[in-house]
Amino acid sequence: MKLFDVYNCYNINLVNGKGSKISDDKGNKYLDFYGGHGVISIGHSHxxxxxxxxxxxxxxxxxxxxxxxxxxxxxxxxxxxxxxxxxxxxxxxxxxxxxxxxxxxxxxxxxxxxxxxxxxxxxxxxxxxxxxxxxxxxxxxxxxxxxxxxxxxxxxxxxxxxxxxxxxxxxxxxxxxxxxxxxxxxxxxxxxxxxxxxxxxxxxxxxxxxxxxxxxxxxxxxxxxxxxxxxxxxxxxxxxxxxxxxxxxxxxxxxxxxxxxxxxxxxxxxxxxxxxxxxxxxxxEQLIANAEKIGAYLISKLEDNKAINTIRGKGLMIGIDLENMTVIRKQLLEDHGIFTGSSGNKTLRLLPPLSITKKEADQFIEAFQKITQIVEV
CATH class of the missing domain: 3.40.640.10 (Type I PLP-dependent aspartate aminotransferase-like (Major domain))
Known part of the structure; x- marks a missing residue:
């Protein structure tokens, strides 16, 4: 029997997770900035x-x-x-x-x-x-x-x-x-x-x-x-x-x-x-306060990026409108090992675990800034 073919998915088989970090069966490590559609609230394998x-x-x-x-x-x-x-x-x-x-x-x-x-x-x-x-x-x-x-x-x-x-x-x-x-x-x-x-x-x-x-x-x-x-x-x-x-x-x-x-x-x-x-x-762990703080930090660090048309959201539910969103999302994953989500063809969607740290936020910010300086927008 085969699976009913209804999903467009990455050819990545995830097998381990801890906090906001996940890894696949080949040993590749990733930063989870999407939480599986916002499901992972307190972090993987807490x-x-x-x-x-x-x-x-x-x-x-x-x-x-x-x-x-x-x-x-x-x-x-x-x-x-x-x-x-x-x-x-x-x-x-x-x-x-x-x-x-x-x-x-x-x-x-x-x-x-x-x-x-x-x-x-x-x-x-x-x-x-x-x-x-x-x-x-x-x-x-x-x-x-x-x-x-x-x-x-x-x-x-x-x-x-x-x-x-x-x-x-x-x-x-x-x-x-x-x-x-x-x-x-x-x-x-x-x-x-x-x-x-x-x-x-x-x-x-x-x-x-x-x-x-x-x-x-x-x-x-x-x-x-x-x-x-x-x-x-x-x-x-x-x-x-x-x-x-x-x-x-x-x-x-x-x-x-x-x-x-x-x-x-x-x-x-x-x-x-x-x-x-x-x-x-x-x-x-006061994760609601952490979501508010880290979310505000992410927005403050990204809002002046000229590649961004609009940035919306509260806490750790953030949408970033980009002309080349699909390209940027792909590069975040393939070049920097960062999972993100999307809404339509223009919006990059961020739904990381509420336990995300400032260091992990900085990892995303650095990768995003680097990619958007290269990608034509």
């Missing part, structure tokens, strides 16, 4: 992470949600405390797409409505409902296209108000920062307006913090820079540091009942061990 998972393996690796699992409650309490959402409820699942599917379902159950408003440029996942609210028709099948979704421009409060005024909207879903669209951030004013308009029109505000959450922007969630609270927040990626783990934070006004949501693997014992280890490490 000793506390290994301890938590290994200890749990010696106890119990898995049982279903047919039995009580105290580790889920421990994870929920820890997440509530660190995130500032301690009065909310948590549903655990496996991936960002699944978290968004469940968020949409909860919103529809609560409001009795089916219509959803999403933003142009959005990306929310590749399962049915998540893909329907993703603004990329090339990814959608006819099956996905049957959902009732309206897309409005980011920061267009007038358009949002018009759509909500029909009183037929279950939810408005917004990414804390759009990652796939080039690290594009909704304005504080727009987020505040979205919150008040949803309240006025009996719709729920969902904040997709799957990539922008878990301390990546210098706040636990990116929308907290706007000093608002959402009705529902979805999270994944950095939540498990590589172990499949996602969550839906749900306002206490939205009541749960048996059978409303469900999952086989979500919140299993190993996943909870990984999630608890991540939160403990974020807190103990």
């Amino acid at each position: 000793p506390h992470y290994i301890f938590r998972i290994e200890h749990q393996l010696h106890c119990l690796g898995f049982y279903s949600n047919a039995v009580k699992n105290d580790m889920q409650e421990k994870l929920a309490c820890k997440l509530g405390k660190i995130s500032g959402y301690d009065d909310y409820n948590l549903f655990l699942c496996n991936s960002g797409a699944e978290a968004n599917e469940n968020a949409l379902k909860v919103a529809s159950f609560h409001t009795g409505k089916s219509k959803v408003i999403a933003l142009k440029g959005s990306f929310h996942g590749r399962s049915s409902g998540a893909l329907a609210i993703t603004d990329n028709s090339k990814l959608s099948s006819e099956f996905n296209a049957k959902h009732e979704v309206v897309f409005v421009d980011m920061n267009d409060t007038t358009a949002l108000e018009k759509e909500l005024s029909n009183q037929d909207v279950a939810a408005v879903i917004i990414e804390g920062i759009q990652g796939v669209n080039g690290v594009v951030e909704p304005s504080v004013e727009f987020l505040k307006s979205a919150k008040s308009l949803c309240e006025k029109n009996n719709a729920l505000l969902i904040l997709d913090e799957i990539q922008s959450g878990y301390g990546r922007t210098g706040k636990f969630f990116a929308h907290q820079h706007a000093d608002i609270k959402a009705d529902i927040i979805t999270t994944a990626k950095g939540m498990g540091n590589g172990f499949p783990l996602a969550g839906v934070l749900i306002h206490p006004k939205l009541e749960g009942k048996a059978g409303l949501l469900g999952t086989t693997f979500g919140g299993n014992h190993l996943a909870c061990a990984a999630g608890i280890a991540v939160l403990e490490t974020i807190e103990e």
Whole structure:
């Protein structure tokens, strides 16, 4: 049997990692400035992470949600405390797409409505409902296209108000920062307006913090820079540091009942061990403050580079617009051993572990400056 051919990937077989450093089966070493789509939050092979998972393996690796699992409650309490959402409820699942599917379902159950408003440029996942609210028709099948979704421009409060005024909207879903669209951030004013308009029109505000959450922007969630609270927040990626783990934070006004949501693997014992280890490490090593500090340092050192058209982002979620982005990205990897990401054809995307050091930031800066002095822009 062969693998189903759906990925464009580098011919690099990674086998080891420690902190922000990774190596392949040929012994080549790399600096990870992308974290596997922002998944690696506390660094590769963190000793506390290994301890938590290994200890749990010696106890119990898995049982279903047919039995009580105290580790889920421990994870929920820890997440509530660190995130500032301690009065909310948590549903655990496996991936960002699944978290968004469940968020949409909860919103529809609560409001009795089916219509959803999403933003142009959005990306929310590749399962049915998540893909329907993703603004990329090339990814959608006819099956996905049957959902009732309206897309409005980011920061267009007038358009949002018009759509909500029909009183037929279950939810408005917004990414804390759009990652796939080039690290594009909704304005504080727009987020505040979205919150008040949803309240006025009996719709729920969902904040997709799957990539922008878990301390990546210098706040636990990116929308907290706007000093608002959402009705529902979805999270994944950095939540498990590589172990499949996602969550839906749900306002206490939205009541749960048996059978409303469900999952086989979500919140299993190993996943909870990984999630608890991540939160403990974020807190103990003050990684949110580190993300804010190192991110600001990176931007300050790069913003005067004449090869850069625009640099955007907060903390360690950074987008750099470049005319020859694909060439520069390739040279960063091949000549300097630095993994980065991309958004479209123009934006270099940086999502390093939150534990990245100033020395490692300087390594990236030096390589980037050297390449952009050579590459014609």
